[in-house]
Amino acid sequence: MANERILVIGASGQIGVELTLALRSVYGNNQVVAADLREMNPLLEGTGPYVSLDVMNKEMLHVQVIRQNITQIYLLAAILSATGEKNPALAWNLNMQGLLNVLEIAREEKIQKVYWPSSIAVFGPTSPKQHCPQHTIIEPTTVYGISKYAGEFWCSYYHQRFGVDVRSLRYPGLISYKSAPGGGTTDYAVDIYHQALNKGQYTCFLRSDTQLPMMYMPDAIRATMELMEAPADRIKVRTSYNLSAMSFSPEEIADSIRAHLPAFKMDCKPDFRQAIADSWPQSIDDSPARADWGWKEEFNLASMTADMLMQLKH
Ligand code: NAD
Ligand code: SER
Numbered sequence: 001m002a003n004e005r006i007l008v009i010g011a012s013g014q015i016g017v018e019l020t021l022a023l024r025s026v027y028g029n030n031q032v033v034a035a036d037l038r039e040m041n042p043l044l045e046g047t048g049p050y051v052s053l054d055v056m057n058k059e060m061l062h063v064q065v066i067r068q069n070i071t072q073i074y075l076l077a078a079i080l081s082a083t084g085e086k087n088p089a090l091a092w093n094l095n096m097q098g099l100l101n102v103l104e105i106a107r108e109e110k111i112q113k114v115y116w117p118s119s120i121a122v123f124g125p126t127s128p129k130q131h132c133p134q135h136t137i138i139e140p141t142t143v144y145g146i147s148k149y150a151g152e153f154w155c156s157y158y159h160q161r162f163g164v165d166v167r168s169l170r171y172p173g174l175i176s177y178k179s180a181p182g183g184g185t186t187d188y189a190v191d192i193y194h195q196a197l198n199k200g201q202y203t204c205f206l207r208s209d210t211q212l213p214m215m216y217m218p219d220a221i222r223a224t225m226e227l228m229e230a231p232a233d234r235i236k237v238r239t240s241y242n243l244s245a246m247s248f249s250p251e252e253i254a255d256s257i258r259a260h261l262p263a264f265k266m267d268c269k270p271d272f273r274q275a276i277a278d279s280w281p282q283s284i285d286d287s288p289a290r291a292d293w294g295w296k297e298e299f300n301l302a303s304m305t306a307d308m309l310m311q312l313k314h
Contacts, residue, residue, distance in 0.1 A: 010076030018217055036050075061102070072115075073111055074116075081144040081185045170241060177312050208266070230292075237289075250266065251266070
């Protein structure tokens with residue numbers, strides 16, 4: 001473990017900041033190199049090495065992997081669902097070419113492990129709405145979902161064909177207080193806490209009864225670390241694992257906030273993101289992740305809301 005050298009690409013993003021800090025606490029600050037196209041997130045300041053890097057530039061990425069003696073790569077750079085619908089070509093290019101660059105370098109340099117997240121966005125309107133299983137009809141209707149589904153098969157292909165140990169989770173919507181979300185359909189579930197505390201009021205861009213699968217960031221970070229630490233023979237799904245913790249609608253999260261802030265008010269003005277949300281399942285069956293490497297969530301809606309409000313008040 002002491003000899004691992006880990007590169008986190010997209011380290012200044014919503015997941016990247018917390019994952020980089022968590023990896024640094026396990027592997028040592030100097031063993032985890034944070035990389036991003038944009039400037040270093042202030043929360044990473046003084047916690048370890050940072051390089052400015054564009055994952056689309058394969059040569060630049062290759063040089064960094066060799067120069068930094070990298071043994072594991074976590075690829076988080078991507079364009080998410082809502083931003084992707086505004087610029088489909090850009091989303092496809094970044095989400096696909098970034099992954100292919102990392103997989104090729106991992107093969108060439110015999111990188112020990114690669115992590116790449118997929119999403120519940122792989123599922124589409126023809127997938128089961130409730131308890132959507134690991135293996136089912138998958139016909140995504142967003143460019144983001146298409147890129148994630150294609151990416152899952154590239155990961156599986158590099159594993160079968162070249163032996164690259166690439167692992168993946170289909171994250172639900174992630175809720176965090178440390179860094180802001182980056183253009184997804186589930187971002188409302190972060191913003192609502194900020195607005196509840198700052199203004200006592202929130203206008204949601206989804207209908208009040210829109211149920212979606214969600215997870216609190218500490219659970220998502222722990223799931224990622226547990227997946228990556230599991231022995232390779234426990235990883236039976238080489239596309240991407242379903243992963244679940246809770247499901248709720250805007251009206252249910254508003255009710256959970258009202259348990260702490262009784263005067264909180266929410267109204268809804270659905271926009272183009274409603275169609276994206278309506279295409280996704282409302283809940284996920286993640287039994288393979290639980291059976292294969294022992295996944296279990298800690299947070300539900302009530303405990304997440306209590307923690308979010310407490311953390312944001314400080
Ligand atoms: P984010 O948008 O917050 O962060 C992505 C980071 O990648 C940003 O800091 C951005 O500057 C960086 N980046 C963009 N283009 C780059 C490039 N060319 N080279 C280097 N860095 C670049 O996204 P996130 O929410 O942290 O998501 C990380 C991963 O997790 C993505 O693959 C996303 O699809 C996946 N995911 C996220 C969620 C969620 O709810 N946040 C849910 C499912 C899956
Ligand atoms: N949270 C993400 C999004 O809404 C799901 O991948 O795009």
